[in-house]
Amino acid sequence: MKTTEILNAINDRLLERWPDRTVYVDVCPVDFDRPSFWLAVEKNGQTDANRLFVRRELQIRLTIYDQMDEHYEASWFRLAGDADDALTLLTPPLTVGDRHLKLDLKALPRDPDRAYLQISAAWMDDRPGADQADVPAADTYTVSVRTNVK
Numbered sequence: 001m002k003t004t005e006i007l008n009a010i011n012d013r014l015l016e017r018w019p020d021r022t023v024y025v026d027v028c029p030v031d032f033d034r035p036s037f038w039l040a041v042e043k044n045g046q047t048d049a050n051r052l053f054v055r056r057e058l059q060i061r062l063t064i065y066d067q068m069d070e071h072y073e074a075s076w077f078r079l080a081g082d083a084d085d086a087l088t089l090l091t092p093p094l095t096v097g098d099r100h101l102k103l104d105l106k107a108l109p110r111d112p113d114r115a116y117l118q119i120s121a122a123w124m125d126d127r128p129g130a131d132q133a134d135v136p137a138a139d140t141y142t143v144s145v146r147t148n149v150k
Contacts, residue, residue, distance in 0.1 A: 001096050001123060003058060007039055009096045010060070010119070017089050028063070035082070038063040042118075046125075053124045061108075062086065062117040074113035083107060083115040090119065099123070 011023045014037055021036050028038040043059035064082050066074035087107065093100040101121050108116035 001056070001099055001101070001125065003041060003044055005096050006058060006094070006101065006121065007041070007060070009094050009101075010039060010062075010090065013089055013094070014086070017085065032065065034065050035067045036065045038065070049124055052127055054127050055122060056125050057122045058120070060119040062119055064115040064117070066113050066115075068113060076110075076112070079110065079113070079115050083110070083117065086117055090117075094121075 007025050011025060014021070014023050018035075018037075022033045024032060024036065024038045026040060028040070032038070038061075040061050040063070041058070042061050043057065046054045046056045049055045064079065064086060066079040066082070068074055087105050090103055090105055093102050095101075101123060104120040106118040106120070108118055110116065
């Protein structure tokens with residue numbers, strides 16, 4: 001599963017709910033449209049899980065920009081509603097290719113004209129270059145049971 005596939009799946013879900021808004025992925029221009037969204041990758045890493053798998057971790061920040069009125073002020077009520085709607089929208093597992101990804105969501109402190117959501121996900125991927133056929137099957141195994149009686 002690639003980072004771009006995850007970003008595209010989140011983008012698609014946002015556009016299903018808000019088809020008239022722009023979703024900026026990775027880079028947000030200085031003269032961006034309002035109302036809009038910005039998806040920015042904050043962390044993208046992997047750690048060893050075992051000989052065949054790596055654990056991938058991804059953290060994305062979703063910025064929700066509210067529409068400004070003629071006095072260049074945003075509606076905190078509308079912005080809070082959009083943030084709640086985005087949390088609800090991203091709560092079900094995300095379909096990415098043939099896999100399903102559960103997102104961890106966290107609302108961050110808001111600014112007067114924008115709200116922030118932290119989106120985190122972790123999953124296991126095949127280790128690059130590892131071949132499942134090269135791993136020998138175990139000849140024996142041991143099971144240990146320990147009972148604590150008080």
